Amino acid sequence: MLDLKWIRENPEVFDAAMARRGLPPQSEGLLTLDADKRKIQTDMQEVQARRNAAAKEIGKAKASGGDADALIREVADLKGAAQDLEARERELQAELDTALSVLPNIMRDDVPDGASEDDNVELRRVGDIRVFDFKPKEHYELGEALGMMDFETAAKLSGSRFVVTSGQIARLERALAAFMVDVHTLEKGYLEVSPPVMVRGDSLFGTGQLPKFEEDLYKTSEDQYMIPTAEVPLTNLVRESILSEEELPRRFTAHTLCFRSEAGSAGKDTAGMLRQHQFAKVEMVSITTPEQSDAEHERMTACAEDILKRLGLPYRVVVLCSGDTGFGARKTYDIEVWLPGQDSYREISSCSNCGDFQARRMKARFRPEGEKGTQFVHTLNGSGLAVGRTLIAVMENYQQADGSILIPEALVPYMGGVTEIRAK
Known part of the structure; x- marks a missing residue:
């Protein structure tokens, strides 16, 4: 398996290495999946942060005798959103793992070029x-x-x-x-x-x-x-x-x-x-x-x-x-x-x-x-x-x-x- 972090930092070098294997450029597709997954992770963090904040607001509202129904509905909606994001993250990770699993190793520079x-x-x-x-x-x-x-x-x-x-x-x-x-x-x-x-x-x-x-x-x-x-x-x-x-x-x-x-x-x-x-x-x-x-x-x-x-x-x-x-x-x-x-x-x-x-x-x-x-x-x-x-x-x-x-x-x-x- 190849190092995705290295690919992210060296896409052109990676594509050149794959070209030596007779493969077309691979970095764009991989990095698109990677970016989508990272965006989902950011969204998940934001949803979780809002859930935590809303949960505290519910506690304050109840302590003061206020109406917490809207906040409770919001927390339920956020929970569903978080579950949807987690499912999507798993899908993207599986796609990324599959894509990486079929890519060959990167050869040393001193391996001679040749077709067969x-x-x-x-x-x-x-x-x-x-x-x-x-x-x-x-x-x-x-x-x-x-x-x-x-x-x-x-x-x-x-x-x-x-x-x-x-x-x-x-x-x-x-x-x-x-x-x-x-x-x-x-x-x-x-x-x-x-x-x-x-x-x-x-x-x-x-x-x-x-x-x-x-x-x-x-x-x-x-x-x-x-x-x-x-x-x-x-x-x-x-x-x-x-x-x-x-x-x-x-x-x-x-x-x-x-x-x-x-x-x-x-x-x-x-x-x-x-x-x-x-x-x-x-x-x-x-x-x-x-x-x-x-x-x-x-x-x-x-x-x-x-x-x-x-x-x-x-x-x-x-x-x-x-x-x-x-x-x-x-x-x-x-x-x-x-x-x-x-x-x-x-x-x-x-x-x-x-x-x-x-x-x-x-x-x-x-x-x-x-x-x-x-x-x-x-x-x-x-x-x-x-x-x-x-x-x-x-x-x-x-x-x-x-x-x-x-x-x-x-x-x-x-x-x-x-x-x-x-x-x-």
Whole structure:
């Protein structure tokens, strides 16, 4: 949620920020609603002041034996007027809240301008791309040939965009998640959390998925939603709370299933398990002070990168342009892993600094040391990593000519000493 007071004081800057998002000017409509609401509040104060004065006059009239009937009727009329004004104020506040709730975050000035992902700016490439002496296969070709990846049976069970993994590939997926969580908790200072994967709508509003992106979510018959990412429950751990400055930063990580309808991806990445309705992800969330958030953003991105470095997977880091930056983010780094089967880089992690955008929606604050007042915290989130996509990357980068798959050294202990996957 954006700061209405700031918009009121900086309408032109605000409209320019929305223009970077491809939106028309927004300030006039918002400020008209705001002015109408403020006028109603002034009217309410005047009515209440007159009610109070009239009530005193009634007391004086009765004490002196005078006629107070006209004053009594006036107080009754004023009460009705006050109720009407209060109802109108609630209507205007609801309109204002709705208008603000669908507006995206204001991006940092250093976010590059651009219309789409084609305008994202590459920052660095890490790792050597392997040169194969055979044509590398895609993950689903490898998995099906090994007899450990079954899309046909998954389709019978659940429909399209699902997979059944088994045997050593299923174990490899589990090993990847355990490895990631261990690195983040034992070395990077994140607290492991096992959150619910069903949440209420107010949790999704807090992190910005509702109301704008409801079509991307799965909703239960009891008005709960399946989480699209563990960012939702992890960030909401501090909702409606006031933290002390010495508690910050707070860092959480979780390995969970995630669920997305992929409403806008018809016909995109239909082969294999690159884009599915159900997938596993290890998520990182940080809660910081405004002064810490930029440094925390770099730190979080480095934590995600370290997983890829330890797995020996080549990747690149890009900063998203204005046209590709997500709704709630003020700046985002995408980490894209090299997939030899596709001969391209594909996103495996997205690390975003949301500033105080989510905190305002969640009412999450902190009290600076030595001060009585409070400020909104800054929130950050990032994949550390998407487990299924990391599985794909390991399979494709470590494939051998005979269809077997070598296990990265860092994962061998998690695989019970197994160093390669072969068909039975």
